[in-house]
Amino acid sequence: LHAAEVIVTLPVEGRFHYSIPDRLLGRLAVGHRVLVPFGGRKVTGFVAAPDAEPPSGVSLKPILERLDEEPLLTPDLMAIVAFAADYYLAPVGEVLRIALPPGVTAASVAKYLITPAGKAALDSFDIESSERELLESLAKRGKRRAEISRSIAERLVERGLIALSESVAAKAVEDRIQLAELLEPPEKKPIRGPVQRKIAELLSVGPLPIEALAEDIPRASLKRALSALESDGRVRIVERLREQVEREGVDRGSALTLTQEQSAALAAIDSATDRKERAAFLLRGVTGSGKTEVYLRAISRVRALGRGAIVLVPEIALTAQLEARFRTRFGDQVVVLHSAVGDKERRKRWQQLRTGQANIALGPRSAVWAPVRNLGIVIVDEEHDPSFKQHSDLRYNGRDLALLRAHRAGAVAVLGSATPSLETRQLVESNRVVELRLAERVGGRPLPEITVIDLAKAREKERSGEIPLLTRPLADALRLVVSRKEQAIIFLNRRGFNTIVVCDECQDPRRCSHCDVSLTHHKAEGALICHYCGRREPFLHPCAKCKSRAMKPYGAGTERVFEAVHEAAPEARVLRLDRDVTSKTGALEEVLGQFRDRSVDVLVGTQMVTKGFDFPGVTLVGIICADTSLAFPDFRAAERTFQLMTQVAGRAGRADLPGRVIIQTFQPDHYALTCALGHDDERFFQMEIESRRRASYPPIARMGLIRLESSDLGKLDAAAREVAKIAREVADPRGLRLRGPVPAPIARIKDRHRKMLMLLAPTPATLVGAMRAIKDRLPRLGKVELVFDVDPLDLL
DNA sequence: AGCACGCCGACT
């Protein structure tokens, strides 16, 4: 007997078997999309094995339908999906849902609809008011089972007034196209009206897609005219699968000649491409060192061999710049997969890649799932960026899956960064990744001079005894830059005006009543705001403990720095750039645009100002307080800080205008800062890897996190002990280290208490094996939610 | 996810 193994696109563990109806025998392959009955409804599934041994003791239901001619998922994509499900401890069906564009995984929903008898009953007086109410609302639109009362529904079904109906939502993925074709008219009637005449003229050369006609004729009149022509027998509308027309881009190459380093890097990548080797490279170079040009040329080579590319970029507006360069080089061969793209458009682009109409996918981490045909190269730009790790649902790391996907596909992988992650450096050390350096700065730009200022000493010098926001040297440098009509970036990793507000009587800080964090004073909003739940309180609110109304603010955020810059250099045009500013759409582009065209002198902001932008006019970068990132409760704090410092330093200066970086800190001797100051990333790597080794932290070991969350602290503690007991039983015999349970760094968010356990394992396999064993042995934990995070990037 | 089943408190 033949049975197919199917993965249903629901968050359900496991695969299910279905009998194959005769008409589909021999017509199913791995990756085919099918409609199957599942738990009383119809859901979309994917064939994992077309001929499998069904388990004994279950009666199989048949596959209802094969939804597409060709398999929607290639075997290499199926393999990555299966791997990700296994590695990140997620149900396969859920991974599929994440990997696919929305709408492809439709399931049926049973809805109650009003029957004709029900409509008639509405006109009679024979129904009670609650029933009438329901019938009236059903007359407008159907409702799902859960939306209405069980008992009333049953009564009405019995009387035949309403009925349950099942429908499967839109399932068209295959991109069909409607063509209008001119026919020989049965009799020579004159064509009526200018619109019809225009259409006939356009079609006289040959059939055209209706969407192409719409470019010349307004849609409203087009539709009407076409149907008139159709009913006259002059035009026929036919539906065809969108042809796999290769539309060539304008791959004319760049006029630029490559630097020697670029040529060498490209040669290494190209030679791996030509030999179809499974090679991985780290392309090491700062912004402006010409990484993008190497990417573009490497892709050209791959395309010349008829293969495709995936380019992963961090989750910021940086995509726009990169997209422009890719477009001018490759035209509409490039498909951008952004979360901002609508569902329909995303399906279309996904389909373009799948059919080979386009073969370069560009996007954030989710682009790793792009169905690029015959994959030849996978590029991860700014590979150290934490945004490649997803923070919900499937907690995957796009960079890691990219490496794996390239390997499986026999493609070349290129990781690009000026400040590679320790993970990647480790891969270089173990010869699994080849490092290619672009050390020389384009145009021979010199490295900036970095100065570290001790805030403790600066405070002693102040007459007021307070910590200056802008120390003397920074303020002086700022004024100098402004007077020279150059530009400056001032960085502080905290939003708001004051980050802490303390009661002047009892010294109690104002905290969020729903989260274990201090409230931040946002002057622009005129309120204290919780950065975790968004709650706002008026600034003048009596102290929760002593009812005093005297408040004293401490701790500066970007809003406060903005004012300080204004005071220090009153003639400077200053703009702020942080999440509060960019929450308005288009604001980011607006601010960056103004900074680029030099109508703004100083940019004050958070992380955002550090990411990969290249502004030639910037000669000064000021870091208000390096300690905010050094003090971050995370084992990667030093790495993050070093990367941050190096990235911002990379923003400063150019050939004719040497740059300057001023770092203010309470820890001037911290190695993350001294190494950044000496541009000594080799020493930083050695020191940091040594400290990770001592603590057995990644990348020396593999880390897994089990986080528990509950609104009930008692239940949370009990559950944490229970999980810890099981984790110990699993971890000890396998030689894993277990830490915790301890409260999470933020112990409560939105009234949910949080605890965590940490597992440290020598290899990925032992880690995932142990995590799965723990998960499988866990009993029901009631109202406690569990999160399993493999390879977490932070502990929050 | 969605649906059934079953057990509980709380109302016409």
Place this chain on the structure above:
DNA sequence: GTCGGCGTGCTC
């Protein structure tokens, strides 16, 4: 006594 709340278990 019914109604609707939610915890639990299952879907080839």
